[in-house]
Amino acid sequence: xxxxxxxxxxxxxxxxxxxxxxxxxxxxxxxxxxxxxxxxxxxxxxxxxxxxxxxxxxxxxxxxxxxxxxxxxxxxxxxxxxxxxxxxxxxxxxxxxxxxxxxxxxxxxxxxxxxxxxxxxxxxxxxxxxxxxxxxxxxxxxxxxxxxxxxxxxxxxxxxxxxxxxxxxxxxxxxxxxxxxxxxxxxxxxxxxxxxxxxxxxxxxxxxxxxxxxxxxxxxxxxxxxxxxxxxxxxxxxxxxxxxxxxxxxxxxxxxxxxxxxxxxxxxxxxxxxxxxxxxxxxxxxxxxxxxxxxxxxxxxxxxxxxxxxxxxxxxxxxxxxxxxxxxxxxxxxxxxxxxxxxxxxxxxxxxxxxxxxxxxxxxxxxxxxxxxxxxxxxxxxxxxxxxxxxxxxxxxxxxxxxxxxxxxxxxxxxxxxxxxxxxxxxxxxxxxxxxxxxxxxxxxxxxxxxxxxxxxxxxxxxxxxxxxxxxxxxxxxxxxxxxxxxxxxxxxxxxxxxxxxxxxxxxxxxxxxxxxxxxxxxxxxxxxxxxxxxxxxxxxxxxxxxxxxxxxxxxxxxxxxxxxxxxxxxxxxxxxxxxxxxxxxxxxxxxxxxxxxxxxxxxxxxxxxxxxxxxxxxxxxxxxxxxxxxxxxxxxxx
Numbered sequence: 001x002x003x004x005x006x007x008x009x010x011x012x013x014x015x016x017x018x019x020x021x022x023x024x025x026x027x028x029x030x031x032x033x034x035x036x037x038x039x040x041x042x043x044x045x046x047x048x049x050x051x052x053x054x055x056x057x058x059x060x061x062x063x064x065x066x067x068x069x070x071x072x073x074x075x076x077x078x079x080x081x082x083x084x085x086x087x088x089x090x091x092x093x094x095x096x097x098x099x100x101x102x103x104x105x106x107x108x109x110x111x112x113x114x115x116x117x118x119x120x121x122x123x124x125x126x127x128x129x130x131x132x133x134x135x136x137x138x139x140x141x142x143x144x145x146x147x148x149x150x151x152x153x154x155x156x157x158x159x160x161x162x163x164x165x166x167x168x169x170x171x172x173x174x175x176x177x178x179x180x181x182x183x184x185x186x187x188x189x190x191x192x193x194x195x196x197x198x199x200x201x202x203x204x205x206x207x208x209x210x211x212x213x214x215x216x217x218x219x220x221x222x223x224x225x226x227x228x229x230x231x232x233x234x235x236x237x238x239x240x241x242x243x244x245x246x247x248x249x250x251x252x253x254x255x256x257x258x259x260x261x262x263x264x265x266x267x268x269x270x271x272x273x274x275x276x277x278x279x280x281x282x283x284x285x286x287x288x289x290x291x292x293x294x295x296x297x298x299x300x301x302x303x304x305x306x307x308x309x310x311x312x313x314x315x316x317x318x319x320x321x322x323x324x325x326x327x328x329x330x331x332x333x334x335x336x337x338x339x340x341x342x343x344x345x346x347x348x349x350x351x352x353x354x355x356x357x358x359x360x361x362x363x364x365x366x367x368x369x370x371x372x373x374x375x376x377x378x379x380x381x382x383x384x385x386x387x388x389x390x391x392x393x394x395x396x397x398x399x400x401x402x403x404x405x406x407x408x409x410x411x412x413x414x415x416x417x418x419x420x421x422x423x424x425x426x427x428x429x430x431x432x433x434x435x436x437x438x439x440x441x442x443x444x445x446x447x448x449x450x451x452x453x454x455x456x457x458x459x460x461x462x463x464x465x466x467x468x469x470x471x472x473x474x475x476x477x478x479x480x481x482x483x484x485x486x487x488x489x490x491x492x493x494x495x496x497x498x499x500x501x502x503x504x505x506x507x508x509x510x511x512x513x514x515x516x517x518x519x520x521x522x523x524x525x526x527x528x529x530x531x532x533x534x535x536x537x538x539x540x541x542x543x544x545x546x547x548x549x550x551x552x553x554x555x556x557x558x559x560x561x562x563x564x565x566x567x568x569x570x571x572x573x574x575x576x577x578x579x580x581x582x583x584x585x586x587x588x589x590x591x592x593x594x595x596x597x598x599x600x601x602x603x604x605x606x607x608x609x610x611x612x613x614x615x616x617x618x619x620x621x622x623x624x625x626x627x628x629x630x631x632x633x634x635x636x637x638x639x
Contacts, residue, residue, distance in 0.1 A: 035493035039443030041239040048206035048231035050122035057083035067285045068112045089120035090199045091191025100125035103147045107131040108155035109288035114265045125202035128213045130266035132616040141166035155179045208232035226466030227418045236459030237421040238276040240442040255305045258283035272422040292316040303383040310393035319526045323554040337370035345402030375407035397524035401434040413437045421460040436494040454487040455480045505536040511594045518587045525583035527551035530607040540598040542636040571602035601632045
């Protein structure tokens with residue numbers, strides 16, 4: 001973080017501003033109500049995302065574009081190798097009966113074969129329909145029936161059973177292949193008699209307006225809706241984010257970019273990251289799990305230079321660091337390191353952005369000490385080479401963002417939905433603003449409606465829900481997509497998300513409360529696992545809180561308590577309640593007294609996908625939780 005690096009970054013910031021000028025639109029009071037950015041990459045007149053592997057193979061056949069883990073070793077996959085695999089699987093899909101425009105459902109965790117399948121389906125002229133590996137038979141039945149998929153590729157025998165159970169009543173159940181069996185080999189063998197020219201012909205018939213994928217929203221309420229995203233949507237997202245971020249990251253770090261993809265490929269953020277990496281020939285590896293214990297070893301093996309994750313990942317890395325410190329009797333030292341890190345990050349950013357003098361000598365000395373004791377361990381948890389990360393899905397606690405900044409990892413936040421092909425906004429490189437979700441992705445416009453709703457327009461915005469014109473008309477008007485989220489734009493056009501329209505709580509005293517602000521901050525503090533803020537038509541705001549299992553195990557160990565202590569005893573323990581109260585106090589710092597959490601209930605168990613209380617993208621299903629814990633909620637209010 002030296003002066004020379006600051007000067008280099010300042011020059012790059014000037015270049016960046018010139019490349020991506022903003023247009024701000026103000027209302028009669030002078031408040032910014034709309035921000036527009038021009039695209040960095042022109043819209044293609046022809047072609048499709050399916051061309052990427054073949055362009056790479058023609059231009060740089062020996063370039064390593066992916067790394068595949070086999071028998072504990074990461075083996076390189078060149079552009080030429082990948083294009084050959086894509087062609088072979090595409091031929092198999094054609095032989096299996098895939099017609100141009102046909103749908104293929106893929107139900108699998110994140111793995112190398114998923115990427116091959118995605119591009120093979122496109123190369124064969126088809127449309128990919130991702131399905132979460134944790135989906136129920138009922139969910140699979142709806143998706144397969146709604147999209148009309150005749151072919152399904154799954155990962156495991158359990159997935160195959162789920163598909164079989166869900167589609168048993170269909171007039172024509174789909175044909176199914178398994179990735180963990182001989183599925184890929186079967187497809188390759190099936191397509192041996194299909195000519196390469198057939199794949200080339202089908203790929204050439206695709207246009208930017210061709211639907212590439214139908215992504216079903218995980219949705220916190222109601223039946224999932226299929227977002228029909230075109231090749232143009234995917235390219236607008238991938239190409240513009242690559243052009244915005246990649247040159248800057250390369251120049252500042254001097255590293256060859258690489259990343260480990262662990263987000264579910266059924267989620268649009270994972271899919272667009274995959275496309276962006278192949279488009280820019282950024283080395284990409286796969287990890288099937290976002291669970292910290294499974295992810296951390298692979299991060300240390302792969303050693304990515306940047307990461308794209310959700311707040312849960314960064315919260316867990318932080319909590320693991322604190323737990324490790326506490327085990328060796330240095331919990332207080334970690335807490336001091338965290339306070340120093342937040343102060344240092346704030347001061348350093350103020351100098352970087354030209355709004356302050358930066359850290360003084362004493363703060364620099366404290367930072368240097370804790371860099372040796374704490375921060376370097378955080379970097380090691382992420383593989384040791386990571387210098388940048390992108391966080392999306394929900395807001396990241398600002399203090400946590402600053403802590404990572406002090407540890408040498410700049411976390412850029414973004415915001416988007418399936419309907420916006422992942423990111424609609426992102427904090428631009430070298431212009432960090434912790435607490436905001438940044439500026440519109442180049443080629444995108446963002447507007448704040450009169451009621452505070454965030455509207456988005458541009459090449460990343462989808463055109464329709466599959467088979468649901470009424471739902472489409474409800475959210476699209478004149479090219480503007482109504483996100484359902486509430487937000488505001490600052491004087492420079494940076495967007496801050498404040499909550500969901502449908503989630504607003506109105507207390508019996510008439511106070512409007514956005515639960516997301518409280519929930520995001522509460523969840524960022526150990527030992528909290530998940531939480532739900534309640535208070536609609538109630539006299540005050542309260543919360544249901546679950547405990548993180550890893551945090552509980554650590555908490556018991558530090559206190560010399562048996563690891564099998566019943567959870568009923570843990571949630572009643574005054575010491576545990578005191579720890580959770582500190583997390584509640586942290587959350588309350590962000591709101592007024594009238595909006596603050598006055599009471600909370602520690603509940604046994606977890607909110608999870610398995611019990612139907614979380615979506616696959618880790619969002620709480622509010623109605624399901626309030627129904628499941630109705631008695632506990634009533635007890636909070638003396639019922």
